[in-house]
Amino acid sequence: MGGLGGRGVAMRVVVMVMAAVVLLSITILSRPYSDHLLLSLEGPLPTDHPELLRYLRQEVLVPPATGDYNLLGRKNAALLKMEKSEVFYNETLRTLLADKRGGFFVEAGALDGESMSNTLWLEQERGWTGLLVEADRTAFLALRDKRRKAWAANVCLAPTPFPAKMLFTQSSHAPGPLSKPLGFKMRAMNGLVQYSTKQVVGDSWFQRVQCVALESLLMSLGVQRVDLLVLDVEGAEQAVLNHLDLDKFNVQVLCLEWKKQAEQQVVVDDLAQRGFELVARLREDLVLVRRGSEYATRLPTTTLPKASETVTPRTVHTAGGST
CATH class of the missing domain: 1.20.5 (Single alpha-helices involved in coiled-coils or other helix-helix interfaces)
Structure with missing residues (x-):
């Protein structure tokens, strides 16, 4: 029973x-109603949403490559003539970063990972790794083929604290004789439409690209310190920085391209309030270092190589002299 x-x-x-x-x-x-709609009613997806971070790690971020590099080297048309900004960044960063090994960088606007790269030498010579961000699909496919030893993401950095799809300019057919000597530099002007000049917009095709907040990408990788942040995102730099907690990710050195030179002082003052000091400038290119950073102590007591037109400690040298 x-x-x-x-x-x-x-x-x-x-x-x-x-x-x-x-x-x-x-x-x-x-x-x-779907769960997706109900979540959307609460507002844009937050940067630290667990499902978003999981999606980025599994579907967006490409792990560092293994094996030998696949670089063009001297066959790369874009390397036949170095731009002044390339020389400036190369000399300034080599002085600031010196023999530091094993650091972490973020390069947004990475192009093909070789042409105009500010970070390739850090991988090859100093054992660094990092995150390469490139929204242009053609450039990104070439970047992956280089076998860089860093994470890579085919997205644009969002000018908002949440993911969104936005219009991105895309170079039309390469303009004749300039296409060969410039190589992938021809695609360096591609960017979000809302920050592009009328000339760029007038000469472009357009595509919708996925934009993701830099904070989301860094959190999905578990990054807690960024030794070098390079932002070359064609006008969206301020918006990207506004939604990035520089302290949370312990950003040490910051490189910015700021084409509107009349606004540079405002940008420098804003970053000074966030703990950064301008140490080098060449026209539209700025280099700032966190106060108290180990890299601040690496600044020389004499001026840097003349070609870079940069600096003694706490003295900013520009193309027109020092300030």
Whole structure:
């Protein structure tokens, strides 16, 4: 009898569980709204949403490559003539970063990972790794083929604290004789339409690209310190910085391209309030270092190489002299 009674109780439990499952299924199926819609009603997806971070890690971020580099080297048309900004960044960063090994960089606007790269030498000579961000699909495919030893993401950095799809300019057919000597530099002007000049917009095709907040990308990788942040995102730099906690990710050195030179002082003052000091400038290119950083102590007591037109400690040298 005890056995029969036990089986009866078990059956009742099974029936109750099945009934609960059925009721739950009916509730879900009869609800005319998806979880996605209900979440969207609460506002834009936050930068640290667990599902977003999981999606970025599994679907967006490409792990560092293994094996030998696949670089063009001297065959790269874009390296035949170094731009002044390339020389400036190369000399300034080599002085600031010196022999530091094993650091972490973020380079946004990474192009093909070789042409105009500010970080390739850090991988090859100093054992650094990092994150390469490039929104242009053609450039990104070339970047992946270089086998860089860093994470890579084919997205644009969002000028908002949440992900969104936005219009991105895309170079039309390369303009004749300039296409060969410039190589991938031809695609360096691509950027979000809302920050592009009328000339760029007028000469472009357009595509919708996925934009993601830099904070989300860094959190998905578990990054806690960024030794070097290079932002060359064609006018969206201020918006990207406004939504990046420089202290949370312990950013040490910051490189910015700021084409509107009349606004540079405002930018420098704003970053000074966030703990950064301008140490080098060449026209539209700025280099800032966190106060108290290990890199601040690496500044020389004499001026840097003349070609870079940069600095003694706490003295900013520009193309027109020092300030």
